[in-house]
Amino acid sequence: VKPTIAAKKRGLTLVELVLGLVVVSMVAGATGAMMTAVGAGWAHGNQVEVSTSVSTQAMVRIQKILRAAKQIGVCRTGGISGSPSQSAAVLIWKGDINGDGHIQVSELALIEHQSSANPASAQLVCWELVFPSTWTTAQKQAQDLTLADDAIYSDAEIDSFKATTNVRAAGIVTCVTAAEFHRIDSSGTVRPALEYALKFNKDGVVIVKYGRTTSRTPAALPASQS
Amino acid sequence: MTCTSKHSRSGFAMMMVLAAVAIAAVLSFALLAGATLQTRTRGNASRSVSAEYLAESGLNLAMYYLQNPNSAPSLNASNYWAGTSSPVTIGNGTVSVTVTRDAAAGNNWTYEITSTATVGSSGDTQMIRTAYARAYVKNEYRVNYTSGFNASATIQPYTVITGDVICNGTFKLSNSTSTVSGAVYAPTIQLGVGATSPSGGRKDIPTAAVGAPTTTDVNKYQTYTSGGVTYNAGTQAAGTLTGSAGVTTLGSSGSNPAGVWYCSGNLTLGDNVKIDGTLVVAGNLTVAGANIIVTPKSNYPGVVVIGNLQVNQTQKSMTVNGICFVGGQLKSSGVFVTLATCSSLTVNGGLLIGGSSPISSSYNPITNVTLNSTMNKAPELSTAGRTPIGIQVLRWGPVVPVPY
Numbered sequence: 001v002k003p004t005i006a007a008k009k010r011g012l013t014l015v016e017l018v019l020g021l022v023v024v025s026m027v028a029g030a031t032g033a034m035m036t037a038v039g040a041g042w043a044h045g046n047q048v049e050v051s052t053s054v055s056t057q058a059m060v061r062i063q064k065i066l067r068a069a070k071q072i073g074v075c076r077t078g079g080i081s082g083s084p085s086q087s088a089a090v091l092i093w094k095g096d097i098n099g100d101g102h103i104q105v106s107e108l109a110l111i112e113h114q115s116s117a118n119p120a121s122a123q124l125v126c127w128e129l130v131f132p133s134t135w136t137t138a139q140k141q142a143q144d145l146t147l148a149d150d151a152i153y154s155d156a157e158i159d160s161f162k163a164t165t166n167v168r169a170a171g172i173v174t175c176v177t178a179a180e181f182h183r184i185d186s187s188g189t190v191r192p193a194l195e196y197a198l199k200f201n202k203d204g205v206v207i208v209k210y211g212r213t214t215s216r217t218p219a220a221l222p223a224s225q226s
Numbered sequence: 227m228t229c230t231s232k233h234s235r236s237g238f239a240m241m242m243v244l245a246a247v248a249i250a251a252v253l254s255f256a257l258l259a260g261a262t263l264q265t266r267t268r269g270n271a272s273r274s275v276s277a278e279y280l281a282e283s284g285l286n287l288a289m290y291y292l293q294n295p296n297s298a299p300s301l302n303a304s305n306y307w308a309g310t311s312s313p314v315t316i317g318n319g320t321v322s323v324t325v326t327r328d329a330a331a332g333n334n335w336t337y338e339i340t341s342t343a344t345v346g347s348s349g350d351t352q353m354i355r356t357a358y359a360r361a362y363v364k365n366e367y368r369v370n371y372t373s374g375f376n377a378s379a380t381i382q383p384y385t386v387i388t389g390d391v392i393c394n395g396t397f398k399l400s401n402s403t404s405t406v407s408g409a410v411y412a413p414t415i416q417l418g419v420g421a422t423s424p425s426g427g428r429k430d431i432p433t434a435a436v437g438a439p440t441t442t443d444v445n446k447y448q449t450y451t452s453g454g455v456t457y458n459a460g461t462q463a464a465g466t467l468t469g470s471a472g473v474t475t476l477g478s479s480g481s482n483p484a485g486v487w488y489c490s491g492n493l494t495l496g497d498n499v500k501i502d503g504t505l506v507v508a509g510n511l512t513v514a515g516a517n518i519i520v521t522p523k524s525n526y527p528g529v530v531v532i533g534n535l536q537v538n539q540t541q542k543s544m545t546v547n548g549i550c551f552v553g554g555q556l557k558s559s560g561v562f563v564t565l566a567t568c569s570s571l572t573v574n575g576g577l578l579i580g581g582s583s584p585i586s587s588s589y590n591p592i593t594n595v596t597l598n599s600t601m602n603k604a605p606e607l608s609t610a611g612r613t614p615i616g617i618q619v620l621r622w623g624p625v626v627p628v629p630y
Contacts, residue, residue: 042260049264056271060278068623095621098628106629131629140630216359216622 044205051175051202055209058124058173058198065109065126065172066213068095071221072192073152075183078113080197080208088113088179090194091152091161093219094128101219103147105129106140110161112169113179119201122177125169127162149222177201184212187226191218266351273353276319277345281357284321284341292325292337292363293614296433305434306337319345328360335363336620360621365612366605367439369549369576372408372597374437379584381406382593384568389597390426394437399424408597411435438578439608441532441553447486447506450526450606457482459506464491468515469499477502484523492533495544506530510554513537513571518544527551527604528575537591542569548601552579557586568592575601 012020066072071093078088089112093103110127131140143165151157161167178199185192193214200207291298291307298307304327313320321343328336339359346352372389378396381387381404391397393412399405402420409426417423448459460482469475475498478485485503493507497515504526505511510533520528528548529535535552537544539560550573562568569591577595579585 045264049267053267053271056275060275064623068621095623095626097626099620129629137630144629217619 047203047205051200051205051207054173054175054202055198055200055207058176058200059209059211061172062111062124062196062211063213065094065111066092066194067216069093069109069215070096070217070219071103071152072183072185072194072215074155074158075181075194076155076158077182078178078180080178080180080199084180087115088181088196089158090181090183091158093152095217096219100146102149103152104144105147105161105164105167106131106144108147108152108161110158111172111181112158112162113176114169115177119175119177121174122201123171123174124176124179124198126172127167127169129164129167131166150224153222153225173198175200175202177206185221185225187221191215269346269351270353273345273351274355276317277343277353277355278357280316280319280321280343280345281341281355283316284323284343285339285357285359287321288323288325288337288339288341289359289361289617289619292361293617295614304334313344319343331362333362335365335614337361337363358621358624359619360625362618362620363614364616364618365614367607367611368613369578369602369604369607370435371411371437372576373595374576374578375584376437376440376580377582377584379579380587382585382587382589384565384590385593385595387595389595391424392431392435392437394431434611436611438551438580439611440580443608443610444530444532444551444553444580445606445608446488446508446530446532447484447504447526447606448488450484450486452483457484457486459486459488459504462487462489462493462505464489464493464509466494466496466514467499468496469518471498471517473498473500474502475499476505478523484526486526504528504530504548508532510534510536512559513542513544513569516541516543518542520544520546520548522548522601524600525603525605527607528573528601530607534581537569537571537589539563539569539590540567542591543572544570545572546575547598548575549573549604549607550575550577551607552577552581552584554581555579555583555586556589558589558591562590565592570594574598 069092073091073093076086076089078084078086089110091108091110093107094109095107097107098104106129112125112127114123114125116122176198180197182195184195191214193212195212197208197210288309295301295306302308306327307325309324310322313322321341324340326338327334328338339361340356342354342356344352344354371392373387373391375393377394379393380398380400383401383403385404387406390408391406391410393410396414396416397410397412398416398418399421400418402422404421406424408424409429410424411429411431415428449456450459462476467475476485476487486506487503488506490508492509494512494514495518497517499515499518501520504522505520511531513536522528528546529550531551532553534554535556537558539558540563556579571591571593573595575598
């Protein structure tokens with residue numbers, strides 16, 4: 001039977017239309033929810049990826065500094081949780097650059113944790129002596145004093161070193177909201193080590209990483225520390 | 227002519243489909259690109275760490291070969307491993323190592339090591355890391371043989387050597403009373419009438435083994451270091467030194483803890499000389515007395531004679547409870563009468579003779595040389611012919627310039 005022109009032009013009934021809209025909206029809602037979830041998961045995955053990358057690079061940087069160290073000096077423990085009374089810090093003899101067997105101020109480095117309410121500003125910094133480029137050799141030598149062999153094992157040396165003229169801090173890794181250091185060394189230790197725990201907060205993703213790095217070029221402990 | 231409404235609806239549907247497909251394609255491409263980037267990031271991080279540790283492995287490999295040159299695949303003209311000739315494949319990466327002796331260090335044992343590791347195929351996924359180190363190879367002179375001669379030597383009658391011998395020339399046992407109970411490391415051996423072959427037979431001289439230090443290389447111990455402190459040797463005047471029975475003639479003190487005594491000329495030892503330390507004679511040493519005993523401190527030689535060591539006949543005797551080095555010749559004066567009255571030389575440690583004619587053909591005292599594993603230690607006896615015993619890493623990382 002050939003349909004009439006009237007039948008061909010007939011639209012949907014209200015019920016059909018409502019049902020169709022309901023089905024379409026349900027499908028659209030489900031699709032939207034799924035896309036939102038996938039997007040959120042994707043974004044979170046990216047954040048984790050970035051945080052992992054940041055924390056891994058941070059560990060690599062710390063390892064590089066510590067491996068080259070001749071001695072690991074005084075260490076402030078800090079804390080990975082709670083509110084430690086002192087920030088984690090460790091003073092190291094980063095190398096016998098002039099080969100004289102003694103510690104000069106320019107051969108020191110202080111790794112210190114600087115906390116902040118803003119996780120992005122919380123960081124680990126490395127304090128080092130940086131001579132002004134305009135200084136003469138004589139001026140540099142005058143400031144680059146030789147320390148007593150056991151000076152770096154005194155807690156007071158941390159603040160003294162930071163207060164030294166031309167000693168400046170440079171960030172080595174950001175987003176470190178908490179840090180804890182433990183020095184492993186004694187007269188019977190062949191290779192001194194530093195154990196550390198760092199809590200990273202990158203865009204809300206919190207990661208805690210633990211590490212232990214031994215010095216590859218240890219110098220003998222001074223008599224007062226043996 | 228105008229289009230019908232049916233034709234318009236069909237075109238619209240096609241555009242909608244194409245638009246949907248395009249959006250899906252863009253989304254898919256974005257997802258794929260993101261996933262690819264993440265995969266590459268992870269891969270790069272992994273390869274970066276691999277390259278770091280592979281480069282460190284190269285440093286460790288170099289330090290192993292510096293300590294154990296006999297294990298190295300090759301040695302250069304200066305007898306150390308200079309590094310890889312081509313990149314060595316380890317796991318999924320390669321490492322190239324370069325070892326250079328630092329002539330400016332003032333010794334032959336300080337090296338700069340560079341190790342470059344490559345992980346991944348070439349292109350933007352390849353990771354290259356370079357590690358640096360400066361190492362000092364701890365070393366010492368080891369006396370591995372009871373007797374050592376730098377040239378052809380003939381062992382004269384009534385000489386008994388208990389242990390191995392090294393001789394950089396023809397080694398000859400003169401008769402049945404000259405014996406070696408051990409191996410002889412020498413190019414050739416000759417046996418005199420009635421002489422018997424060394425119990426250990428003849429062996430080829432090991433690579434880099436030396437018979438004895440030369441007078442240029444030997445340590446005269448005018449200054450020496452003990453416990454990190456440098457001391458001067460005591461001075462013994464040239465001439466004749468005699469002793470009293472049971473009394474130490476030359477010994478140690480707070481300013482000379484090793485009891486090293488240096489004589490700049492010729493010295494003759496009379497009866498009962500007892501030295502609790504080391505005797506160094508720049509000239510000739512003559513044994514002209516009986517009951518002479520030299521007992522060095524641990525890790526020091528007993529007697530170092532730059533010239534000749536002469537034992538007079540008859541009834542003279544000297545015992546060295548340590549290493550006895552002679553830069554010139556071992557000789558004697560006087561004739562052999564009987565065994566009972568014959569002079570004697572006893573070395574409990576090691577007898578090293580560096581001269582070109584080590585033993586005089588007329589040498590005739592009774593001589594006993596025995597290797598003693600506790601008395602043959604003199605790690606600082608010579609600047610040459612030393613053996614690596616350990617590694618001290620002086621710097622781990624690239625050269626850091628002095629700031630002024």
